[in-house]
Amino acid sequence: MAIEIVAEYCKKLGLEFWFETGQETPVTLLRYIEQVGLDNLGINLDPGNLLMYGRGNPIDSLDVFGKYVKSIHAKDGLPPTNGQQLGREVKVGEGATRYPEFLKKLFSLGFDGDLIIEREITGEQQRKDIGATRDYLRDFI
Numbered sequence: 001m002a003i004e005i006v007a008e009y010c011k012k013l014g015l016e017f018w019f020e021t022g023q024e025t026p027v028t029l030l031r032y033i034e035q036v037g038l039d040n041l042g043i044n045l046d047p048g049n050l051l052m053y054g055r056g057n058p059i060d061s062l063d064v065f066g067k068y069v070k071s072i073h074a075k076d077g078l079p080p081t082n083g084q085q086l087g088r089e090v091k092v093g094e095g096a097t098r099y100p101e102f103l104k105k106l107f108s109l110g111f112d113g114d115l116i117i118e119r120e121i122t123g124e125q126q127r128k129d130i131g132a133t134r135d136y137l138r139d140f141i
Contacts, residue, residue, distance in 0.1 A: 004036050011040040018042040018070055022049040026056050026064040033068060043068045046118070047097040048075030052087035058097050059105055066109045073118040074133055089120055092133040103140045115141065 007017040017040055019029060033041050043065055047058030062069070076095030079087040093099060115137060119129045 001036070004038075007036060007038050007041060011038055016040045016042055016070065018044045020044045020049070020073070021046050021055070021061070023053050024055065026050070026061040030065045030068075033065070041068065042070035044071045044073060045069045046073035046075055047102060048073065048077035048089055048095065048118070051077035051079050051096050052089060054080045054087065059102050062102075062105050062109060066106070066111075069106070069109070069111060069113070071113040072106070072111075072115045074115045074137060075118040075120075091119070091129045092117070093136045099137070100140055103137075107141075 003017075010017045017038075019033070019041070021029065021043065024032075029043065033043075045058070045061065047061075050056045050058050050061060074092055075089065076092045076097045076099070077087050077089050078095050081087070089095075117130050117133045117137075119126050119133070121129070
């Protein structure tokens with residue numbers, strides 16, 4: 001597998017190789033990490049992606065692969081409502097992530113990585129949403 005080769009090369013250099021959640025289910029990602037079997041693998045958990053692709057509940061995903069989570073994209077989303085379109089991204093706190101519960105569970109697992117705010121729109125609204133997300137998350141971290 002190509003990823004094994006890259007991950008092994010990263011390990012030789014003292015680097016980690018992280019997957020970002022998205023189009024695979026949490027169980028599929030866990031199986032792959034276990035199949036590769038290297039100790040330098042981790043996950044950048046993007047709860048918005050899990051929701052928008054209809055791949056899982058961010059809180060429940062922590063039961064599956066929580067020990068591998070190294071960083072978080074603080075992003076929120078709504079799941080798809082039909083078979084033709086993905087769900088949609090919304091400002092953190094307005095989606096289905098349930099951030100207070102999500103962060104509580106995340107920190108209970110010993111998470112000490114970065115929370116990186118991601119808002120995939122442009123312009124002034126992006127800046128406003130990033131600032132609002134920063135303020136919102138301060139209440140929980």
